[in-house]
Amino acid sequence: MTLLSVNLNAVAQLRNRRDLPWPSVTGIARVVLNAGASGITIHPRPDERHIRRTDVFDLSALLRTDYPQAEFNIEGFPSDDFLELIEEVNPEQVTLVPDDPAQATSDHGWDFVGQGSFLTSVVERLKVPGRRISLFCDPDAGAAGIAGAKATGADRVELFTGPYGACFDDAAEAERQLAMLADTSRAALSVGMGVNAGHDLTLANLPAFQVAVPGVAEVSIGHGITADALLIGFAEAVRAYRLALESN
Ligand SMILES: CC(=O)[C@@H](O)[C@H](O)COP(=O)(O)O
């Protein structure tokens, strides 16, 4: 079974349009967890354009007190500030992403070979009992890339599904992307790493992804589920995504 972690960046971004506390990030977290999401994902960026430092602590407190079974997944580039934040908040999962602060959104995975020794030292620092480390991974990383990811000591890779999400109107390219994602997933599973996936997954593209890509433990979804929630509400959207995840 593939678990659904709901990314709340887009909710925070909507709230930040005004100097007002709504929509409430913790309020929506409650709704999605009550509806069956298994966890909450956030990607606090240095400019706080969506998730603010205060949101990280508010969500952490909510999860610890009212949803102890839910997982908190914090994504980001391992800057000193980010590493200190992780040590303070102690989430169940950290997803390391090679994002430059100026980037509009995440658009590539790690160079596991070129940045292998940096990643190894970060993984060593962050890895404590009860915390899983996942590394953002290009769809075409293949066996060679996965060997580099494994060597860092990380527990999982997160397959970057942005290029797959971008071919909503190109069936042939979608097939090509799925074949690469499946190969990379198999390579990770074969060396004992877990596999997550995320970026631009939607209700429309999840079923084919689920059929093609084996062994995905968790997907994190934000933009697409928020778009659906504007029409049908977050609780209904979570139920629909969970149903789509059962496609395989
Ligand atoms: C790491 C990742 O996959 C991204 O999808 C990220 O969480 C999205 O970030 P933004 O919401 O800032 O575009």
Ligand SMILES: NCC(=O)COP(=O)(O)O
């Ligand atoms: N790790 C991917 C994620 O959290 C959500 O990405 P998106 O659905 O907002 O593209």
